[in-house]
Each structure stands twice: as structure tokens, then as C-alpha cells.
Amino acid sequence: MSKTSTITIACALCVGSATERYLAPALAGIAGVVDTLVVNENSGLAQSPNVATLEASAFASDGRLRIARHPFVDFADMRNRAFAELATLAVRPDWVLFLDADEVHGEQLRYIAREILPGLPASVGSVDAYTYHFFGTFRWITDVARRFVFFRYDPAIRWENAVHERAVGVRGSSLVLPYAYHHYGNVAMPAALAAKHGRYFELGNPVERPPTPQAATSDMYLAKAADVRPYRAPHPRVARATLAELEMEYAPAFALVDAGFVARRTFAMRAAAGVRGANEALRVALRRVERPGFYRETTRAR
Numbered sequence: 001m002s003k004t005s006t007i008t009i010a011c012a013l014c015v016g017s018a019t020e021r022y023l024a025p026a027l028a029g030i031a032g033v034v035d036t037l038v039v040n041e042n043s044g045l046a047q048s049p050n051v052a053t054l055e056a057s058a059f060a061s062d063g064r065l066r067i068a069r070h071p072f073v074d075f076a077d078m079r080n081r082a083f084a085e086l087a088t089l090a091v092r093p094d095w096v097l098f099l100d101a102d103e104v105h106g107e108q109l110r111y112i113a114r115e116i117l118p119g120l121p122a123s124v125g126s127v128d129a130y131t132y133h134f135f136g137t138f139r140w141i142t143d144v145a146r147r148f149v150f151f152r153y154d155p156a157i158r159w160e161n162a163v164h165e166r167a168v169g170v171r172g173s174s175l176v177l178p179y180a181y182h183h184y185g186n187v188a189m190p191a192a193l194a195a196k197h198g199r200y201f202e203l204g205n206p207v208e209r210p211p212t213p214q215a216a217t218s219d220m221y222l223a224k225a226a227d228v229r230p231y232r233a234p235h236p237r238v239a240r241a242t243l244a245e246l247e248m249e250y251a252p253a254f255a256l257v258d259a260g261f262v263a264r265r266t267f268a269m270r271a272a273a274g275v276r277g278a279n280e281a282l283r284v285a286l287r288r289v290e291r292p293g294f295y296r297e298t299t300r301a302r
Helices: 023-030 049-055 075-088 108-119 190-202 237-249 251-264 267-290
Strands: 009-015 036-041 065-069 095-097 124-135 137-152 158-160 166-168 173-183
Touching: 009 049, 009 075, 023 049, 023 237, 036 049, 036 075, 049 065, 065 075, 075 158, 108 124, 108 173, 137 173, 137 237, 137 251, 137 267, 173 267, 237 251
Parallel strands: 009 036, 009 095, 036 065, 124 173
Antiparallel strands: 095 137, 124 137, 158 166
16 A cells, blocks of 8 residues: 555665665665565575565565565666566556665655655656765764655666666656755775775776775775764664664774764864855755745754
């Protein structure tokens, strides 16, 4: 049964062999919005911790989960295989939620799905929002970036590019909302982050080669002290238990990163980060000015 009563929403998610520490809150954040969750599981493992998390979710208990298994080739192929599963559903969705396993939505997502999506004209083909990108620990972000969130289902849509994949074939204009959610993928132990960035590098990501997992240290984070600024707003309610657990597990490593950022950020760095933050906040706020009254609820993460 549709969570919006007038439209149907699906999500095509991808998980691999790396344990997704934020998967449980990611699923909880969308459980009241998404009617069907299809997953491309490409770990090749007989027993995957990510599958265990999926099977413990509300999607599984409600019969709203479908898992397909395919070997990993590259990120575009991964997305295309997940998206292809939507064509096999008995009821094809009106809208698709774009989600990574390390992204957590707040309660505002339900408002968007129930109050905004059903009333959009056919000329609007996608809905964008903004993402807090955390880096190092849960107390620092690099930016608040515009992000593709919902798009109208069309079987002709495809993803291209082996890394930093992008959707092609999405028709219509983009509506940008003053809503922000949370991306935690760059809050991990250095070895795990190095392994992740190493996969991107091998697929052609045009950056300096990252260290091997064995050689990775907190310097992976501290080298980018000029790029971060403090985050003091609330985290999504559904993520708080997971974040508290990771705070305890990673306490020594987090303390090193937090202290290192404080020590390395010069006055000039702090001033520049403050200007970037003000510009990003203004950019989000201007979305309200563009269409006053259209997005009535606050963007709090609680």
C-alpha cells in the first residue's frame, strides 16, 4: 500500500562486501516513505552483514524488500542492475528515491513525499535537496551540497561512468527544496576509508592515489583541515543510537581527529570556512524565497 496514498515510491539501493555501518538508520529514515525497496547485493558473500541488516528491517517484515545478487563491475553497472529490478515489480513506481547506504534522512522526507510529490506538475522530473557531508567525525562537515533525491520512474533511465556515476534520461525540470539530510560515508576508520577510496581510484577517479588500508592513518583526515568546519545542528533521530555506538567504538580515533582539526585550523582557515558556510546557508534559504509558502515545514533533522 502506498505510503502517500496517491503515488507509489520505490528505492533502488546497492550494497557490497564492505559492512555498511549506517545502513540500519538509512533504512529507518525511509521506511515510512518508500513502498518497495529493491537492493542490488554484489558482495558475493554467502553470509553478508548488510543482508542481515536488510532482513532485520521494516521492509523485510512488511514484505516490501526484494534483493537481487549481481557481481560488482563498476558503479554505473551497479546502479543499472538495481534500477532494472524496478521494471519487474507488479506495480511500477511513480517516483524513485535515490539513496546510498551511508545517507540518513530526517522526518522531513515524509512531508516531501506526502505533501509535495503528489502535487507536482508533469513538467517536474526530479527533486533535489542538500546534504551535509561529514568528514572525520560527527562534529565536522566539508560542505552542504546539492543532491539528486527523487526522480520520476522511466524505464529508459540509465547510469553512466564507472565512478561518480550519473543518471541520464531523466526528463523534465528539477525542483530544488530547502531540505538537508546527512551523509556519513566519510566518517570511518582510516583503513576502511582508504579501502573505499582505493576502489574509486582503481575505477578511474582522477585523484592522487590513496594510501593502502595498512598504511592509512588519521592524516588522511587531518590533511584536509582547511576544508572542514564545525557541525552543531541535531543529527536525525533515527541515526542517534548508531552514532552513539560508533562514538564509543571509535573514541580514541575520533579524539585524535577532533584535536588535530582544532590544532591545524588557522584563523584564515576558520574564516574561509565560515564564509563558505554562510554562502551555503544562504543558497538553501533562497529556495524558500523562490516559492514562498511552498515548503511550509522546517528542515530540522529531529
